[in-house]
Amino acid sequence: MERLPLYSYRILDLTTAWAGPYGTRLLADMGAEVIKVEAVNHWDLLRALTDTPPDVELVWNKSPIFNHVNRNKYACTLDLGQPRGRELFLRLVALSDVVIESYRSPVMENLGLSYDVLRSARADIILVSTPSHGKTGPEKDFVAYGSNIEQLGGLTAISGYLGGGPQKTGISYGDPVSGIAAAAAVALALWHRRRTGEGQYVEVAQWENMVGLIGEYVVGYSMNGRLPQPMGNRHSSMAPHGCYPCCGDDQWVTIAVEDDEQFAALCRIMGRPELAADPRFADVVSRYRNQDELDGIVAEWTRQRTPKQATEALQTAGVAAAPVLGVPALFDDRHLRARGFWETVSHADAGTWDVDGVPWRMSRSPAHIRLPAPRFAEHNGYVLRGLLGLSEEEIQELAAAGVIGDRPNPSVHE
């Protein structure tokens, strides 16, 4: 099998929660050796986000969300706040290509791990930071998580039902989109290093990255000064364009009609061919004007069908239609199954499940889940003995001094 694209790179991952770890998951999927550095008193809060009762043995290794976001990675412990921990971390930096962190400012500086210090350990090291607001500016110390990012970034204000107020997205949207940007930042910085021999510092301000995902609204406002309003499921030029009820509990189908031809096909499939010539709907402008009425007609038809029936009938006629898939339906979806999207992963403490595979499908080096998420401190031996060459005695001293450990302190995330 071909080597994975990032097989030769080592990344020290100080990020926690979802944004940074989603980014390093993408890089780990691509073959990078991602080593999560945790500590007994500083461990990933996702390990604690679990419904498993706290008195269950090794509960921190059993969090579904942690195990999901951290597959293909390694984990070790090092207390960076202790001089010996910091020193060993810098020795690891000398053996690595990238450090990525999501600490609040100015934690890295307080730990004595500013970019200049990292460079003294390895001259061409790349440092990527993923602050919410950025590392400069009057609000650099403000705190924000995923849903805050979409609010700050302008997405929430333009999301919502027609005529209604702003609406939160269904996921912690700012997190994964920041993670993708961070993964791209790592790849570009590695490109730059290949070409110039130089490392660099990259700041991924999550707020700014988010604004980029609604950029046309900024340019549009700049042109005409009109504040965009939530449009529900409608589009600026297509109609019908919406989400329609189907038979069954909470079953929906989405339909988007682009032109006259597609509209005629929709009418034919609905058994209402005369509507295509009806003056209320005959052209794009009339359909757009009369879409409330049109939505009612489409809904009458969808209500008597399942999302699957409506989708298949419309797709046969060349109309964009799709069911609204919840997670259980995604797991059963025949397309994702046929493409081998779901992969099985086994974890020593947490069991065996099917989870989503790798979204970047490369023809020559197809990537898969190679490793389950690391147990807390699982790779202390690999990192301390294997990479740093410490003796058994030294490792025991580190454990005695609390620089490393194999059980996280539960009171950190209560």
Added chain:
Amino acid sequence: MTSLSALRVLDLSDGVAGAFCTKLLAGFGAEVIKIERPGAGDPLRRHGPFPDDLPHREKGALFLYLNTAKKSITLDIAQRTGALIFRRLVEGVEVVVESFSPGYLAELGLGYESLARIKPRLVMTSITPFGQDGPYAGYKAANLTAFAMGGQMAVTGEPDREPLKNGGYQAEYQAGLHAFAATAVAALSADSTEVGQHIDIAAMECLATMLEPYVSSWAYLKRDIGQRRGNVVSGTVGLYPCRDGHLGIHCMPRNWPALARALGREDLLADERFRDHYHRLQHNDELESIVYAWATTQERKAAYQRAGGLRAPVSFVHTVQDLLEAPQLRARGFFQQIGHPAAGRQTYPGPPFRPEAMPWQAARAPLLGEHNEEIYCEELGLSRQELALLRASGVV
């Protein structure tokens, strides 16, 4: 010029996702040559808003935003002559980005296998709603339907109403951002191995990998927690109306003391009902009513500044105007003014991230076919007369 200038990209795509992917490559310095259809050009040129609401193919906000720092040539690759010219262009690039229906380029003799014979280190990124194979590969799609299929729509909106898409083209932006990162990774690898590959990006799959915690809960516990929950997820995570807008709170367990201070309720820290995360969830209704009542007395900007100073995770819903006025973004010089011969000077968002050594290229979008002479004559060595011949035959 940045080190990425050595990366040359041909962009055949005609949707938001592909355009966003190559906008980001161009922004960090890659030379992106956008190939548009002779005549109308990129369909994105038809989308508004436009200055004074007058449609014009050089003035649409969506096109202008998504095509900054690119070059534009026109070429009809469906004609044999056009396909041959395209093959010559491929010799000089590292990356091709495309978004056609699966199989279309292969029909024209321009599929990945065929192009890789011309240029072994070529990375070709195909961005489609459902991917290059599988039962839905030929399905028609739009941003709305891709959003529905990727699982994010089912969890967005109010529980008693229809599922809701996010504002704008979020399914396409997510796929475009994924494609950008994947292309950068594959180009990096090809730079050392001298062998490229074909990347298949399916929006549906990209979206489905971003469904925490719904996927993990179902995968590991067979528990479906993907019910729509509207704007209030819990007493300390959600959107709360305030006097002049909406405040957003996203409190993790460690932020509780800071949030209680921001609410002006330090007394809650000593309240047994709220002593840890578990107990706060047990008393969620009481907490929610406290937060809700507090928010209604607040003005958004003042509350945000005060909470920020206390390091409580409180934000407010920013309109586009709020964004342009935001002190933090202004201090950081995030927004940029970019002039354009047809559309004039407008305000654009800056870079998604800031690599110290790879400054963002804030250059305007190209006019349709603006770089025909540069690419066809200077680079491929055609004479002006030959270019005129191609124009006359509708190839260019």
